[in-house]
Amino acid sequence: MIVILKQGTTQKEIDNITDAIEKKGVKVNPVIGKELIILGLVGDTSKIDHTQIEANRNVEKVMHVAEPFKKANRMFHPEPSIIDVNGNKIGGNKIAMIAGPCSVESEEQITSIAEDVKKSGANFLRGGAFKPRTSPYAFQGLKYEGLELLKKAKEKTGLPIVTEIMSPYDIDKFVEDVDVIQVGARNMQNFDLLKELGKTNKTILLKRGLSATIEEWLMSAEYIMAGGNENIVLCERGIRTFETYTRNTLDLSAVPAIKKLSHLPIIIDPSHATGKWWMVDPLAKAAIAIGADGLIIEVHNDPANALCDGQQSIKPSVYNNLVTELRLIAKAIGREI
Numbered sequence: 001m002i003v004i005l006k007q008g009t010t011q012k013e014i015d016n017i018t019d020a021i022e023k024k025g026v027k028v029n030p031v032i033g034k035e036l037i038i039l040g041l042v043g044d045t046s047k048i049d050h051t052q053i054e055a056n057r058n059v060e061k062v063m064h065v066a067e068p069f070k071k072a073n074r075m076f077h078p079e080p081s082i083i084d085v086n087g088n089k090i091g092g093n094k095i096a097m098i099a100g101p102c103s104v105e106s107e108e109q110i111t112s113i114a115e116d117v118k119k120s121g122a123n124f125l126r127g128g129a130f131k132p133r134t135s136p137y138a139f140q141g142l143k144y145e146g147l148e149l150l151k152k153a154k155e156k157t158g159l160p161i162v163t164e165i166m167s168p169y170d171i172d173k174f175v176e177d178v179d180v181i182q183v184g185a186r187n188m189q190n191f192d193l194l195k196e197l198g199k200t201n202k203t204i205l206l207k208r209g210l211s212a213t214i215e216e217w218l219m220s221a222e223y224i225m226a227g228g229n230e231n232i233v234l235c236e237r238g239i240r241t242f243e244t245y246t247r248n249t250l251d252l253s254a255v256p257a258i259k260k261l262s263h264l265p266i267i268i269d270p271s272h273a274t275g276k277w278w279m280v281d282p283l284a285k286a287a288i289a290i291g292a293d294g295l296i297i298e299v300h301n302d303p304a305n306a307l308c309d310g311q312q313s314i315k316p317s318v319y320n321n322l323v324t325e326l327r328l329i330a331k332a333i334g335r336e337i
Helices: 011-022 050-054 107-120 144-157 168-177 191-197 214-226 254-261 270-274 277-290 316-332
Strands: 002-005 027-032 037-042 059-063 083-085 088-090 096-100 124-126 161-165 180-183 203-207 232-236 266-268 294-298
Touching: 002 011, 011 027, 011 037, 050 059, 088 096, 096 107, 107 124, 107 144, 107 316, 124 144, 124 294, 144 161, 144 168, 161 168, 168 191, 180 191, 191 214, 203 214, 214 232, 214 254, 232 254, 254 266, 254 277, 266 277, 270 277, 270 294, 277 294, 277 316, 294 316
Parallel strands: 096 124, 096 294, 124 161, 161 180, 180 203, 203 232, 232 266, 266 294
Antiparallel strands: 002 037, 002 059, 027 037, 083 088
């Protein structure tokens, strides 16, 4: 349920209405915009008589929200959210560029790639320290050593770190060392992990689950937001369909769908979506054209010998050319990289 107040309602009147509603057992999230003043009611609103609220002369109208996600809902937060990570914005006019290898392999490797992608225009460094793999025999990442190497690359380049968390037990370490904590597709519905991340104030990159609907995805974001952390970036990385030619099926329609339903920024991962390096270029361009707020792309200096997902990684020189072309697309739609 949302309460829309009349223009010109004073802060004192807003506080009085908020207090009266919260006495009925729900939480009120005020959104004070340039044109609208909205009170979002979160909790069990079934016992609230909307006619009593509408009797207040400062109330324009009361609307019921059908979707189960409240804090992530655009009705509660009409303006798109812009997430600030150390001065780097995700959302808004500037498109976020996140790049780096699937896995951290060595200090030389991660530092070299970080320097290359920064020169090309990337403003975030991605790199896997903990790697969830389908096979228990596959490379699982350097773990804590990998985190230390990412920190060294950050020291040399200044790029904020984006890396995936696997366990709630590592949250304190990630809060200390990582700038953007990635929740992978396999953990999208790890609700214990999401609840703990909700207690932090770190930016969370929430990837869509393998077969998750958009509503399920937003409900996972709701778990984090319900804990108090609203610094969330959504990431579409392909979903599982009957098609086997590509690793997954990239759902570009998720971008306008999320923009309609939610205020949270959404980025695209064309690397994991297809599993094919030569598809990254066209899908990255399509993502920018359709309105994505950023891209997370796997870049490796030696894909043929990469320890993880070399087949979907592009070389630094290819990334550089891609970013150059993406700038033209961004400019055409009134945005910038």
